[in-house]
Amino acid sequence: MNKTLCAISGAVALASTFFSAAPALADGEVNIYSYRQPFLIQPLLDAFTEKTGIKTNVVFSSKGLGQRIAAEGENSPADVMMTVDIGRLDGARDLGIAAPIESTVVSTNIPAEFRDPDGMWVGLTSRARVIYASKDRVDQTAITYEELADPKWKGRICTRSGQHDYTIGLIASMIAHHGEADTEKWLEAVRDNLARKPAGNDRAQVKSIYAGECDIALGNTYYMGKMETNDKEPEQKEWAASVRILFPNSEDRGSHVNLSGVVLMKHAPNKDNALKLIEFLTSHDAQEIYAETNFEYPVTPGVAVSDRVKAWGTLKPDSMPLSDVAKYRKAASEMVDRVRFDDGPAT
Incomplete structure (x- = not known):
């Protein structure tokens, strides 16, 4: 078995083990497949749960998650995929696993240059x-x-x-x-x-x-x-x-800047909760958490970078989409x- 298939198999086993303890269709949950390490996103998820009462279930893997979701098809428990790099964000479209994110909250919070033109992904930080x-x-x-x-x-x-x-x-x-x-x-x-x-x-x-x-x-x-x-x-x-x-x-x-971002899954079993999570991640409060804990640049206008990041100098990002x-x-x-x-x- 090649390395990619091994990684996917590992994600399969991890997902099966994790979600067996918490049914994907249960009310008040959202299931997250994440390329981002759990410690990087946990402060955000804790704040989301505190605000909404919605429980978050996370499966982490450094590779193979997009392919895993594609293989699961309509039976996938994944509601959203959180990832870094425009390649993986755009790759979700190529795999046929993404659904349009239709939200006036998101389109208001996130400038167009940080969103897919067809709504297939939304950038969260740069x-x-x-x-x-x-x-x-x-x-x-x-x-x-x-x-x-x-x-x-x-x-x-x-x-x-x-x-x-x-x-x-x-x-x-x-x-x-x-x-x-x-x-x-x-x-x-x-x-x-x-x-x-x-x-x-x-x-x-x-x-x-x-x-x-x-x-x-x-x-x-x-x-x-x-x-x-x-x-x-x-x-x-x-x-x-x-x-x-x-x-x-x-x-x-x-x-040159790159993004971390989120993709709504095509077969999300908890779509409403998934949209609530995506909207929260684009909010002023969530963007402040990103800025302070991960030393990244917020993409929501009006949210300041952390003092530590500011001390490194002024970033002028390339304006090419x-x-x-x-x-x-x-x-x-x-x-x-x-x-x-x-x-x-x-x-």
């Missing part, structure tokens, strides 16, 4: 793909994504796999802005500027800067907050203190393989 730069070895205070191809960075860049959703999203945005031919030349140059083969998660890139293995790295903004407040692993606070965030392209089109960027994700993935990005420099 995060920027930024540059972590060594405080000791990088003097400049501004940068562009295009500049990552400059030979001055040769042997100085770290990043995670080119096939990770976060990297694919950035490359897709570059294709959207510059076309495939120019983006491929750029990606080859970035590959040759890498300090090592792509590896690890975003925090690992900051650790590499701290260790002197590279000087700059690509990463999502909220990881800085997670490291700065990590009392269980205090060494991560030292990693974070060794870098500062640079927001790419702040002086022109703005930094993510639904347009998502069109180039397949081309981005193919490009990563074509240039052998994950083989690292001197390929």
